[in-house]
Amino acid sequence: VYNEQLRDLLYGEAGDPPKLTIMHDDAWGTVVNNVSTYEVTSMEQINLLMAKAAKQRAVGYTDMNAASSRSHSIFALYLTGVNEALGSELHGALHLVDLAGSERLDRSGATGERLKETQNINKSLSSLATVFSAKAARQAHVPFRDSKLTYLMDSCHRSGTRILEPCLSGQGKTLMVVNVAPEESNSHETLCSLRFANQVSQCDT
Incomplete structure (x- = not known):
C-alpha cells in the first residue's frame, strides 16, 4: 500500500499492471482482485516470492533512515489441507503485514515526495490505531474504510452485514x-x- 494506492509487487509482465480493487470472496473474505497469485508447495518457493516482492517495495532516504520503507507490505498465503481418511478439506489464510514506520516530520526532514509518503504512512497508521480502539471498545461500527490498509482487514458478508474477518x-x-x-x-x-x-x-475479540 503506497500513498493509499495498491501495488502488485509480484507483477512481472510487460506493460502497465491491471487495476487492483479490494473485493469480497465467499471462500477467503477480503481479497485484492487482479493481483498476481502463485501456487506454491514449499517454503523455498515462498521465500523466493517474498524476496522478489521486497526488491520491488518503495524505499527512500530520510534524515531518520537511509533506507526507509515508504509503504506497507502485505503477503497473503492461502492454505488448503486435505484429510484423505475423512474425505474433508480445510481452508486457512496467513497474512504477513510489514508496516512502514511512523516518522515525525520535524525529524525526518521529509520534503516533496518524501513528505507526501510520510503523511500517508502516518494517516494510515492512525487509521489502524482507530480500528483497534473501536475493537477494544466493542463499538458496533469499526471504521475499516478510512484507509486502504485497514480496508484490507474488512469484509462484507453475503447477507450485506458487515463482519470482522478471522484475522481480527x-x-x-x-x-x-x-x-x-x-x-x-x-x-x-x-x-x-x-x-x-x-x-x-x-483487543480480545
Missing part, C-alpha cells in the same frame, strides 16, 4: 511484533510505539 476475530489469531530503537534520541518514537502496542493488546 472469530477463530483467527493475530500476532503483532513492535520494533523499537534503544537510543535515547529515539525515546519519543519508542514511547509512541509502546503506546500503540498497549492499545492493540486491549
